[in-house]
Amino acid sequence: MAFTCTIPAVPTIQQDDATVRITRWDFPPGSVTGWHEHGWPYFVVMLVEGVLRVHDGAAVSETLLAAGQSYMRPAGIRHDVMNGSEHPIAFIEIEVKRPDALVTMPEA
16 A cells, blocks of 8 residues: 555656666655556665655655665565655656666776
């Protein structure tokens, strides 16, 4: 079961190609992504400090994350995300479709 909320978070796709999908998510207070599952591993980088409430279908967890803080999750985990803060929050989500195609910079 997802959160019972009618305020949607707003996704803005910044890049979507064969290698990655980069999405900025903006969350008014109390807004949610809706129940979903990622087909690829992904990274999240917080742009604004805030509380993420994550529902996994069985339990809800709350995590306070600082601006600039990041985390990674594997593909295939069904969840719903809510802004548990009293202010708007935003993060960048980077889904890695083809890790082997990522270009890395040589060490100096």
